[in-house]
Amino acid sequence: MQPAAQVLALTSRTVQRWRGQEVSVDRRSGPLSRPANKLTAKERKQVLAIANAPKYRDLPPKQIVPRLADEGIYVASESTFYRILREEHQLAHRERCRPATHKRPLEKEATGP
Numbered sequence: 001m002q003p004a005a006q007v008l009a010l011t012s013r014t015v016q017r018w019r020g021q022e023v024s025v026d027r028r029s030g031p032l033s034r035p036a037n038k039l040t041a042k043e044r045k046q047v048l049a050i051a052n053a054p055k056y057r058d059l060p061p062k063q064i065v066p067r068l069a070d071e072g073i074y075v076a077s078e079s080t081f082y083r084i085l086r087e088e089h090q091l092a093h094r095e096r097c098r099p100a101t102h103k104r105p106l107e108k109e110a111t112g113p
Contacts, residue, residue, distance in 0.1 A: 047076050047084050
């Protein structure tokens with residue numbers, strides 16, 4: 001029992017407790033109901049439409065949400081914008097230009113004392 005527990009990175013007490021249980025099935029369960037504040041498919045599409053609109057497509061969510069708030073519009077929180085864009089693989093780089101590349105400085109060579 002000891003070597004097997006070490007291979008699995010478990011304590012021997014954990015293995016003993018598991019063996020003592022009548023049911024050997026994983027009894028963990030996730031939430032049984034949908035969160036009350038989860039966005040609907042329509043709201044999710046609206047977030048994507050706003051983020052991809054010509055006016056906002058070059059801006060990160062931390063700039064989109066305040067600009068919408070200035071216009072009196074609230075669609076979703078900043079973190080929700082980030083989460084949805086990340087899930088849709090649209091968060092990498094939202095500006096027109098390429099991200100800056102860092103060049104190594106030229107090596108200097110001594111030519112004298």
